[in-house]
Amino acid sequence: MPYYYQCFGLKLQSEFPCPLPASSENSVYDVQIKLGKVPPSLPNSQNPEAWCQANTHQLLLKIKDVANFLIEHGHTITVEPIGTDVDFINVFILGSAMGGILHQRGYLVMHANAVVINQQATLIAAPQGYGKSTLAAAFLKSGYSLLADDVCAITFNDQQPFVHPSYPQIKLCADVLNHFGYDPSNLQPIGHKTNKYYVPMQQHFNLDPVPVKQMVILDKADCAHYNWQRINGRHKLKAVLDNTYRPLFIDLQGLTSQYFDHCAKLIKNIPLFHLTRPTTGFSAFELVTEITQQINHEERITA
Secondary structure (H helix, E strand, C coil): CCEEEEECCEEEEECCCCCCCCCCCCCCCCEEEEECCCCCCCCCCCCCCCCEEECCCEEEEEECCCEEEEEECCCEEEEEECCCCHHHHHHHHHHHHHHHHHHHCCCEEEEEEEEEECCEEEEEECCCCCCHHHHHHHHHHCCCEEEECCEEEEEEECCEEEEECCCCEEEEEHHHHHHHCCCHHHCEECCCCCCEEEEECHHHECCCCEEEEEEEEEEEECCCCCEEEEECCHHHHHHHHHCECCHHHHHHCCCHHHHHHHHHHHHHHCCEEEEEEECCCCCHHHHHHHHHHHHHHHHHHHC
């Protein structure tokens, strides 16, 4: 019996149980996730021995000891399990495999969070390990709604970019949970190979696409105060490209021209900021206050 889910504005039918709230059964779906054999390599692939191969309409991911995934035509994900850790297989289904689907369907896919501030979306990007999910949890605890944690899918209505809601959960390390009052025994672990848990956020999860207002790039340094800089000129494009989700997928599938067009449209229509925080002596809640105050200040200036 198939399972039905919804994310990124897409209806999913899956033979594989995913850690997502079930949606109503529907014979019409946008993406199918099915179990099956996956070819060892793809025709017309330039890297037939690599873990990641692609041609114009197909993307093959071979994750050692986990599973092989074939992503096709923006419509189908075929999963061939290798390992037995179902939760860890789901990490790749909801991450890289869905990222491949979104790229194939022409979304602008960012490695960022999206939080709703003043009825508009702020994208927050940072290198791995800089605390994006911890910051997302602090926004939740502060009463804000989230659209995405880690994978941000953007489409355009004329020139206006919109973020589509991803998954109603965030992923937090075990040592962070206590800071936000979460009990790990009440949460679903993300496989046996990680020290992370899914934290549901249905009560503060926005269900509709939200227009993008701005993008903030987080950094950290040995400094005493927060430092804001507006990103201008060619540095705007570099900031977006540097925070693209799985850019290798774009290159291998010949989607570079389309993707550059999307990036150009994004940076033309929203401001980008670089925020450097102190390496030590700060809290995620202080960072929430810093970001929201700066956004409110910018809105007063431009009003």
